[in-house]
Amino acid sequence: MARIKVRQHVNPLSIIYQQPLIPPDWSVIYPNLALPIHLDIGSAAGSFLLKLAQHERTWNYLGIEIRQALVIQANQIRDRAEIDNLHYVFGNINTSLATLLASLPAGKLQRISIQYPDPCFKQRHAKRRVVQPELVNDIARYLPSGGEVFLQSDLEWVAQEMCDRFSENPAFRRTQAEWLEPNPLGIPTERETATLKRGLPVHRAMWVRE
Template sequence: MVPDTAPDAATHQQSNAAAPADVAHPKAIKSYVLRAGRVTTGQAKALETLGPRFVLDYAAQPLDAAAAFGRTAPLILEIGFGMGDATAHIAQVRPEDNFLCCEVHEPGVGALLKRVGEGHIENIRILQHDAVEVVDNMLPEGTLDGVHIFFPDPWHKKRHNKRRLIQAPLVAKLVSRLKPGGYIHCATDWEPYAEQILEVLSADPHLANTAEGYAPQPAYRPLTKFENRGLRLGHGVWDLVFQRR
């Protein structure tokens, strides 16, 4: 039997294609990098049995969240969830919220579906599609209560920094989709990226920082295996939580 395990992964949400050096956030940017990885037996079974219920079809039209979730509740968008450990935990400790989760990596989708089945989690729906297109075409302005972006690909090399997901044009789109009082919560273990995120979020006139600089880790966000490994190696983790004015 194939073991139902897969390496922990960061969100890894950026573009495959190189971007022009003079373009801060090119139109062609994607919210992901397609990564190699095989679907395990357990993930494949979850995709087959639970996918039809919990994976939504992408459509270039506004999402009917109440119909998708079978209820009306605050809607939180998560961009990239890796293998879904944190996503499943947060959905369980916040049962009053609906979580719309974008991830293109099929093993990750299968892993989260497996956790959904094991934990009898009802408040998660998945879109296996580029999150930027989801925001553009499925989420009208003022529909979100929160946005989670945990451990996006940091693109460590300076010449690749322009590929990073969290830049002013995308943040402006996300802010426009937030209701007043809604929030954006980002987390990264790469300090230069944390500095960039802080700068970008602070510059948006419609956002207010909930902390002086970096935020304490919110109680709902668990430490993942990936994060724990980094902490053991002496890496820091930075949370940023900004609220729409």
């Protein structure tokens, strides 16, 4: 399938993205609801989760993405690959994250990843950045003790700002002070692969829910 052309950046505060997400019936989506769940926030075209789901069958994988065309295409690719532990939903985490997390099978959310979020470079657009205190609070509410949050970006200031938001919440503990090397998940995103090929650093951190 040819890749579709999709806008690289959207404004999550726009009125067109304020419709709350209606979660699906997870018992229909995943054949085995007993498996732990990895949620990827901002799953883009979905290739990272696709590789993870193929590599590790003892997890269920879920991606949320604000660009609907990418979600449709990612689920089509999943269906052709006949992968049953993977699903993508269209939604804006600014309005839908708490609803999505509350709908998941109790205690099964075990890992969240946020990778290469839109930096929204202009300071007046800072409120559009993904990792806000409200998002961290929602994650703290629904991620059980021992659950992990994996953050990474090729922009150090973006990675540091995300870490700052999690460090402000006493529910989370960083696993180590230095940036992680190598990637502890073992599967790189397309952006990560391209960055490393250019010889540039990737800044990663893992946080644990206390």
